[in-house]
Amino acid sequence: MDLSRYLTEKKQLVEQKLDLLVAKDSEIPVITEAMRYSLFAGGKRLRPVLALLSCQLFGGLEEEVLPFACCIEMIHTYSLIHDDLPAMDNDDLRRGKPTNHKVFGEGYAVLAGDALLNHAMETMADIIVKNPRLEYIRALDIICKSSGISGMIGGQCIDLYSENKEINLDTLKSMHAKKTGALITASLAAGAIISGAEESDINNIMDFGNLIGLAFQVTDDILDVSGSEEKLGKSTNKDVRIHKSNFISFYGLEKSRKIVQELIDEAKVKLNNYGSRGYYLRELADYIINRDN
Amino acid sequence: MDLSRYLTEKKQLVEQKLDLLVAKDSEIPVITEAMRYSLFAGGKRLRPVLALLSCQLFGGLEEEVLPFACCIEMIHTYSLIHDDLPAMDNDDLRRGKPTNHKVFGEGYAVLAGDALLNHAMETMADIIVKNPRLEYIRALDIICKSSGISGMIGGQCIDLYSENKEINLDTLKSMHAKKTGALITASLAAGAIISGAEESDINNIMDFGNLIGLAFQVTDDILDVSGSEEKLGKSTNKDVRIHKSNFISFYGLEKSRKIVQELIDEAKVKLNNYGSRGYYLRELADYIINRDN
Numbered sequence: 001m002d003l004s005r006y007l008t009e010k011k012q013l014v015e016q017k018l019d020l021l022v023a024k025d026s027e028i029p030v031i032t033e034a035m036r037y038s039l040f041a042g043g044k045r046l047r048p049v050l051a052l053l054s055c056q057l058f059g060g061l062e063e064e065v066l067p068f069a070c071c072i073e074m075i076h077t078y079s080l081i082h083d084d085l086p087a088m089d090n091d092d093l094r095r096g097k098p099t100n101h102k103v104f105g106e107g108y109a110v111l112a113g114d115a116l117l118n119h120a121m122e123t124m125a126d127i128i129v130k131n132p133r134l135e136y137i138r139a140l141d142i143i144c145k146s147s148g149i150s151g152m153i154g155g156q157c158i159d160l161y162s163e164n165k166e167i168n169l170d171t172l173k174s175m176h177a178k179k180t181g182a183l184i185t186a187s188l189a190a191g192a193i194i195s196g197a198e199e200s201d202i203n204n205i206m207d208f209g210n211l212i213g214l215a216f217q218v219t220d221d222i223l224d225v226s227g228s229e230e231k232l233g234k235s236t237n238k239d240v241r242i243h244k245s246n247f248i249s250f251y252g253l254e255k256s257r258k259i260v261q262e263l264i265d266e267a268k269v270k271l272n273n274y275g276s277r278g279y280y281l282r283e284l285a286d287y288i289i290n291r292d293n
Numbered sequence: 294m295d296l297s298r299y300l301t302e303k304k305q306l307v308e309q310k311l312d313l314l315v316a317k318d319s320e321i322p323v324i325t326e327a328m329r330y331s332l333f334a335g336g337k338r339l340r341p342v343l344a345l346l347s348c349q350l351f352g353g354l355e356e357e358v359l360p361f362a363c364c365i366e367m368i369h370t371y372s373l374i375h376d377d378l379p380a381m382d383n384d385d386l387r388r389g390k391p392t393n394h395k396v397f398g399e400g401y402a403v404l405a406g407d408a409l410l411n412h413a414m415e416t417m418a419d420i421i422v423k424n425p426r427l428e429y430i431r432a433l434d435i436i437c438k439s440s441g442i443s444g445m446i447g448g449q450c451i452d453l454y455s456e457n458k459e460i461n462l463d464t465l466k467s468m469h470a471k472k473t474g475a476l477i478t479a480s481l482a483a484g485a486i487i488s489g490a491e492e493s494d495i496n497n498i499m500d501f502g503n504l505i506g507l508a509f510q511v512t513d514d515i516l517d518v519s520g521s522e523e524k525l526g527k528s529t530n531k532d533v534r535i536h537k538s539n540f541i542s543f544y545g546l547e548k549s550r551k552i553v554q555e556l557i558d559e560a561k562v563k564l565n566n567y568g569s570r571g572y573y574l575r576e577l578a579d580y581i582i583n584r585d586n
Contacts, residue, residue, distance in 0.1 A: 027467075031442055031450045082407060087399030106380030107453050110403065114375060114410065115446045121414045122437035129434040134425055141422040144415040149324055153408045157324045160400050174320075 003283035007049060013062075014048040015040065017070050021123055022116075034104045034112035035119070038077050042095045044293075046216075047072045047183060051191035053281050054205055057274055060195020067127055068139050068190050071120035075147045076183060078116035081109055083156065117147075139190040146186035155179025167245045173214070180220075181213030204270055208281070211267035215260045216288050221246040222256055223292070260289050296576035300342060306355075307341040308333070310363045314416055315409075327397045327405035328412070331370050335388045337586075339509075340365045340476060344484035346574050347498055350567055353488020360420055361432050361483050364413035368440045369476060371409035374402055376449065410440075432483040439479035448472025460538045466507070473513075474506030497563055501574070504560035509581050511553045514539040516585070518546060553582050 001009075018039055025032040048069035055065040084091040084099040085106060091099050101109035124140045145151060155178030158171060167175075188209040192202045224238060225248050238244075247256045264285045271278035294302075311332055318325040341362035348358040377384040377392040378399060384392050394402035417433045438444060448471030451464060460468075481502040485495045517531060518541050531537075540549045557578045564571035 025442060025447075028442065028447050028450050030454060031447065035442075078407075082403055085400075085403060087394075087403055101380075107378075108450070110375050110378060110380060111446055111449055111453070114371075114406070115442050117407065117410055118437065118441040118446060122434075122441045125430070125434040125437045128421075129427075129430050132425060132427055132430050134422075137418070137422050137425050137430075141415075141418040144411065144418045148411040148415045149318060149321070149328075149408050153404055153411060154318075154321050154324065156404055157321050157401070160404070161323060 003280060003287060006280055007045075007284075007287075010049045010052050011045045013052075013066065014045045014070060014073065017066050018073065021067065021070050022074070022119060030104070030108060031111060031115055034100060034108045035116050037103060038081050038094075038100045038112065039074065039116070041097050043073070043077070045073060047076055047187040050184060050187040050209070050284070053284065054188040054191025054197075055195045057205070057277050057281060058192050058195035058197040058201060059277075060191065060197075065191050065194050067123060068136075068143070068194060069187065071123050072143060072183060072187050072190065074116045074120040074123075075143070075152075078113040078120075079147075079152055079156070081113040081116070085109060088156075088160065135194050135196065138193045142186050142189050142193070143183075146182040151178050151182030151186075152180075155182070163244055169250050172245055172247070172250065176214060176217040177210065180217050181210055184213040184216065185209030204273075208267050208270040211263050211270070212285055212288055215263035215267065215285075218247045218256055218260045218263070219288055219291065221248050222253065222260070224248070225253060264289055296573060296580060299573055300338075300577075300580075303342045303345050304338045306345075306359065307338045307363060307366065310359050311366060314360065314363050315367070315412060323397070323401060324404060324408055327393060327401045328409050330396060331374050331387075331393045331405065332367065332409070334390050336366070336370070338366060340369050340480040343477060343480040343502070343577070346577065347481040347484025347490075348488045350498070350570050350574060351485050351488035351490040351494060352570075353484065353490075358484050358487050360416060361429075361436070361487060362480065364416050365436060365476060365480050365483065367409045367413040367416075368436070368445075371406040371413075372440075372445055372449070374406040374409070378402060381449075381453065428487050428489065431486045435479050435482050435486070436476075439475035444471050444475030444479075445473075448475070456537055462543050465538055465540070465543065469507060469510040470503065473510045474503055477506040477509065478502030497566075501560050501563040504556050504563070505578055505581055508553045508556035508560065508578075511540045511549055511556070512581055512584065514541050515546065515549055515553070517541070557582055 022032065022035055022039055024036070048066075051065050051069035051072060052062060055062055080094060081100045083089050084094055085101055092102055093099065099109075100112055104112065121144070124136070124143070128136045128140060147153065149157075155175050158175040159179060162171065162175065185206050186209075188205045189202055192205045197205070224246065247259070251259065267285050268282050271281055315325065315328055315332055317329070341359075344358050344362035344365060345355060348355055373387060374393045376382050377387055378394055385395055386392065392402075393405055397405065414437070417429070417436070421429045421433060440446065448468050451468040452472060455464065455468065478499050479502075481498045482495055485498050490498070517539065540552070544552065560578050561575050564575055
């Protein structure tokens with residue numbers, strides 16, 4: 001099967017599960033409507049798919065990893081809702097659709113974000129209380145860490161204080177490692193841990209995650225200057241307009257492309273030990289460079 | 294020891310632990326500063342103290358309950374930060390001090406709230422990964438549920454869509470049971486569970502929690518019309534100004550006072566089986582009526 005068919009299949013699987021995990025509430029419909037609006041606004045589902053790919057790599061059971069993969073997507077989605085708020089990035093469009101606060105108002109957008117984060121934790125706690133396997137607990141722990149102040153939220157903070165400010169390359173890299181890299185890496189780690197991978201394999205797949213996470217972000221910066229607004233579903237050249245440092249401002253377009261290629265090559269080396277089982281993860285690493293949205 | 298000395302002592306204990314659990318971060322100082330600003334803005338620490346009182350009632354170990362009690366306080370504090378935002382209640386003052394967004398700006402206030410919720414979950418997951426006791430997992434589960442869409446966030450949503458709208462008494466009660474009651478009840482439940490209480494005792498103390506939670510909220514409404522702005526540290530008569538239904542608008546001041554007394558009497562009956570061990574919880578129930586802030 002080629003990667004795009006694989007991705008479509010897994011995306012569907014994730015969305016079916018998300019539909020069950022974040023069901024419409026009849027008593028307070030507005031909150032689940034707002035949560036579901038952003039949850040089903042057409043994301044790539046990169047993080048949950050990475051968790052499932054990591055599960056496949058280590059011979060785990062997909063149905064065990066799937067709910068954790070969906071919780072990671074809830075956390076990712078909440079971060080986008082809050083990130084789009086007027087007080088943060090002030091974005092009107094996300095994936096070609098009006099952002100959450102444009103549809104539901106700012107108050108509900110704040111609450112829908114809070115609710116998705118809480119619901120992710122609640123869903124994992126529910127699984128663990130029924131089946132207190134240490135692997136599930138470890139997955140919860142790493143997901144919590146990756147989305148917290150030493151991970152995603154920390155990265156958001158660096159992002160916020162970097163606006164209209166000169167930052168150095170180390171800060172830029174640290175920002176992306178936290179803001180985007182941490183949750184991508186946690187997705188792979190959670191998939192590996194739940195699948196019973198050895199510690200050395202867990203560390204190895206996390207190294208792979210750090211490399212593709214950074215490559216993903218540099219590609220985002222490349223698409224910001226060279227991509228199509230229509231395909232991206234959001235406005236381009238945003239970083240230049242708001243005077244925000246990105247990889248292009250440090251390296252220029254050509255060198256940035258070279259850096260992405262090097263990161264992806266290095267990432268693929270991490271998969272050398274896994275033979276044909278690493279096929280889709282290798283393909284996915286290539287897809288990160290070649291994507292147009 | 295009288296209740297006020299007991300409360301002072303436990304408040305200090307909670308604050309010392311919170312100081313350790315939410316340490317200043319050297320890499321990204323602004324986020325922990327914003328978190329700590331609201332965390333140490335002088336709350337009553339009612340929820341963590343309830344968890345500790347429940348622990349004492351069931352003969353548990355205080356040091357086991359304390360970190361969970363602090364996590365509940367983090368969740369409560371995050372909800373206040375987001376609740377005060379211009380898109381929600383738009384409050385400039387909280388406990389006599391400028392609200393979080395007034396000091397740090399809206400963007401950081403959103404992130405500080407997110408960070409406190411995430412940090413609570415991260416802290417509990419860290420404890421559980423080191424010591425995967427089922428009691429800790431059950432405490433996590435009940436805390437997550439009480440702060441989610443079927444609990445606190447659900448209540449916030451009802452609150453938000455009730456502004457400038459007539460609501461009926463059932464909706465008002467449901468709003469408070471979720472918004473305030475759920476986390477108060479979870480505090481008592483978590484304390485009981487971690488202390489190894491029997492199921493019947495856990496249910497009993499949760500009934501107590503539901504009753505004092507509602508009494509607490511009716512008292513809030515009473516203080517809103519009859520309290521002192523100086524003592525409350527916030528403006529009074531707010532509900533009337535923003536045309537928000539509350540217990541006073543349904544029952545008037547006198548009947549509301551009577552309802553509180555009945556709720557507290559009923560709550561204290563739940564403690565009948567525990568003899569002198571229930572002393573502080575009985576005192577606390579009375580304190581809820583007689584407080585002036």
